[in-house]
Amino acid sequence: MLLAVVQPWPEGKQPTDAALMERILQRDSGALEALYDRYGRPVYSLVLRIAQQPASAEEIVQDVFLQLWRSADRFQISRGPLEPWLFTMARNRALDFLRLKREKQRRREDSDSDILPSAVVNPDPEGDIDRSRRAEQVRALMTSLPEAQRRAIELAFFEGMSHSEIAETTGEALGTVKSWIRGGLLRLKQSLGEASS
Amino acid sequence: MTCEQLNPLYEEYALGVLEGAERAELEAHLARACDKCVPGVAHARWVVSQLALAAPEAQPPGALRGKLMDAVKSSAENARPVASFEKLKSPRTSPLFPVWAWAAAAALALITGYAMHRMNNQYDQMAELRKEMKLAIAQNQALQNQIEMERMVNSVMMSPDSKPLKLMPVDKNMPMVHAYLHPHMGVAITADQMPSMRSARTLQLWFVPKSGKPMSVAIFRPDPMGQIALVAPVNMPQNEIAALAVTEEPAGGSPQPTSAIAWMAQVN
Numbered sequence: 001m002l003l004a005v006v007q008p009w010p011e012g013k014q015p016t017d018a019a020l021m022e023r024i025l026q027r028d029s030g031a032l033e034a035l036y037d038r039y040g041r042p043v044y045s046l047v048l049r050i051a052q053q054p055a056s057a058e059e060i061v062q063d064v065f066l067q068l069w070r071s072a073d074r075f076q077i078s079r080g081p082l083e084p085w086l087f088t089m090a091r092n093r094a095l096d097f098l099r100l101k102r103e104k105q106r107r108r109e110d111s112d113s114d115i116l117p118s119a120v121v122n123p124d125p126e127g128d129i130d131r132s133r134r135a136e137q138v139r140a141l142m143t144s145l146p147e148a149q150r151r152a153i154e155l156a157f158f159e160g161m162s163h164s165e166i167a168e169t170t171g172e173a174l175g176t177v178k179s180w181i182r183g184g185l186l187r188l189k190q191s192l193g194e195a196s197s
Numbered sequence: 198m199t200c201e202q203l204n205p206l207y208e209e210y211a212l213g214v215l216e217g218a219e220r221a222e223l224e225a226h227l228a229r230a231c232d233k234c235v236p237g238v239a240h241a242r243w244v245v246s247q248l249a250l251a252a253p254e255a256q257p258p259g260a261l262r263g264k265l266m267d268a269v270k271s272s273a274e275n276a277r278p279v280a281s282f283e284k285l286k287s288p289r290t291s292p293l294f295p296v297w298a299w300a301a302a303a304a305l306a307l308i309t310g311y312a313m314h315r316m317n318n319q320y321d322q323m324a325e326l327r328k329e330m331k332l333a334i335a336q337n338q339a340l341q342n343q344i345e346m347e348r349m350v351n352s353v354m355m356s357p358d359s360k361p362l363k364l365m366p367v368d369k370n371m372p373m374v375h376a377y378l379h380p381h382m383g384v385a386i387t388a389d390q391m392p393s394m395r396s397a398r399t400l401q402l403w404f405v406p407k408s409g410k411p412m413s414v415a416i417f418r419p420d421p422m423g424q425i426a427l428v429a430p431v432n433m434p435q436n437e438i439a440a441l442a443v444t445e446e447p448a449g450g451s452p453q454p455t456s457a458i459a460w461m462a463q464v465n
Contacts, residue, residue, distance in 0.1 A: 029269050036265060041258050042249060049252035058258060062265050067317075069269050084246035091249065096324045104429035135250035142251050156214045157248045162335075163214050175399065175416060178209075181398055185208035189244045 017082040024072040032069050039083065040065075042131065043090045049172035050094035050158050060097055064090045083131075134192065141191045148172070149180040156181055198222045198421040200233035205396040207234070207241035217339035221331065222421060272310065302436045349428040353377045353385035364441060364460035374425070374460045376441055383430045384414065384441070391419035394445075399460075400425075400449050404433055405440040407465070416450040 015034065023031035029068075043064060048057040134156065142150050148170070155161045155169060163181070167174040203223050207214045210223050224235040353359055354377050364374040371392070377385040386402060394400070399418055403411040415429035443460040 003377055033262070033266060033267060036262055040256070040262065042252075044257035044372060045252045045255045046249040048255045054258070058261050058264075061261060061318075062268060065265050066268055066272070070272070081243070084243045087246040088242060089247040091246075094325065096320070096327075099327070131250065134240060134247060135254075138247050138250045154251075156212050156246070158252070160213060160329075162216055164216065166214075173449060176449040179397070180315070181212070181214060182205065182209060182448075185212065185244070185323075186205075188247070189208060189241075192244055 021072055021082065024069060029069075033066065034067065036065055039086055043086060046087060047090050047094045050091065050160075051097055056097060057094075060090070060093050064093055065070075067093075091157075099110065135162075137191055138188065141188055145184055145187070149184050152177055152180045153184045200226065200231060200237075202393055202421070204237060205233055207237045208244055210238060211241040211245040217334075218421065219334055221270055258318045271306070271464065281376050299342070316318045346428065349382075350387060350426045353379045353382045353428055354387070356382065359385075360435075360464075362441060362462040362464065364443060364462040367458060368461050371459070374443060376434060376462060378431065378441075378464065379437075383428045385416070385428045386417070386425055388419070388425040389423065391423045391425060393421075393423070394418055397448050398445055399448050399450060401446045402429065403442045403444065403446055403454060404431075404438045405442050406433060406437050407439045411442065411454055413450060413452070416446070436465060440464055 015031075017035070017038075020031040020035050024035075040061065044057060046062050047060045047064075047142075048054060051057045051060060064086070068086070142153070145153070152166050152170065152172075155166045161169065163174060163178050166172075166181075167177045170177065198219075203226060205397075206215055206219055206223055210220065213221065223234065224236075262285060301410060356377075356379055359377040359379040359382075360377040362378060364376055372388055372390045374386060374388040379385070384402075399416045401416045402414040404414055405411050412433060414432065415427060417425060417427050421426050441462045441464060442454075442458045444454045444456050445459055446455055
């Protein structure tokens with residue numbers, strides 16, 4: 001398989017995710033670079049939050065984008081936008097890593113010095129602004145939740161725990177945990193609905 | 198369960214916390230391409246994916262972009278057709294690397310590529326199997342719990358020491374709730390044709406003592422078929438119980454009743 005000879009993007013106009021995915025199907029590695037520049041930061045942030053180890057997070061992020069490159073044909077743009085697909089794939093990979101790590105009982109923290117500062121690349125300012133607005137919305141909502149409710153949602157999302165596992169970890173009644181998570185997700189849904197309308 | 202009953206569960210399903218019968222019900226709707234649940238879950242997946250934005254912002258190492266593109270190029274070159282292999286056969290006056298070194302490097306790259314491919318496949322398969330196993334365990338556990346609960350309900354109902362009680366509904370349109378009070382085995386509650394409840398609400402059973410405050414006995418909800426079958430321990434002497442009462446409370450229950458009595462039976 002050869003890398004395609006690619007045409008440069010028209011100046012001043014950023015390609016959509018769908019257009020980039022089309023070009024990835026034509027084996028245009030530049031399109032993958034563009035998607036990495038667009039989503040590399042939020043995906044890395046998510047994976048690092050779950051995996052807690054910069055070196056492992058780096059491997060997982062590379063794996064996620066390689067998977068995007070290899071399995072571009074499995075992504076159908078008609079099913080919805082790329083961002084949630086990418087976030088879901090990254091979360092699943094990171095949670096798989098976390099579960100394997102837990103099974104092996106050998107948690108090891110990397111030193112903070114592994115996090116290297118690098119230049120912020122911003123090829124999609126509008127997309128970034130929109131995401132940044134949503135990020136503020138989500139963080140504000142999480143901050144507004146009572147500590148225990150926020151913790152329950154974080155355990156579910158970032159640590160992949162089930163209702164029963166969260167109840168066991170927090171020592172709360174199963175019904176209470178279910179109610180917290182259901183209530184929190186409902187508020188998130190309403191908040192994002194208001195933001196997009 | 199109907200799509201309307203499943204609707205409040207979409208986000209929990211997308212989050213991966215939904216377990217047991219509710220998860221199985223929703224997956225059955227998805228499996229038959231339900232025109233309400235499929236788009237509902239798709240939207241819920243988007244909502245839940247946005248929690249990713251709550252992660253503290255971190256900048257990926259600058260070298261990662263280069264590593265990724267090297268890996269992409271390497272995977273593309275590994276898959277390159279062998280058309281240019283003829284060039285390797287042409288004599289070189291002073292080759293930088295001998296042919297055997299190129300062949301060894303190519304073999305090594307192929308083996309590495311194959312091993313990585315297999316590892317990725319196994320990784321995916323393992324994740325999928327783990328997911329299926331978790332679901333099967335949860336379903337099995339839910340079924341076992343249900344069988345055990347039914348066995349306990351039958352034991353209390355059939356015991357000659359049990360005192361049968363009828364909890365009459367305040368709302369005449371609601372079905373009657375049956376209770377069987379046993380001095381040692383506890384109190385069994387059964388009902389049929391109960392209406393479905395909002396997810397944020399639950400039913401709570403109380404012992405009303407001859408003097409003092411009501412004592413919480415159990416919180417429960419009708420199953421998807423509208424049935425109730427449960428056994429709860431008797432946590433006060435039977436001769437001190439004046440009545441049994443059921444109220445509707447916020448999910449998770451309340452320390453004391455917060456709404457009017459919905460069902461009641463006099464005991465002593």
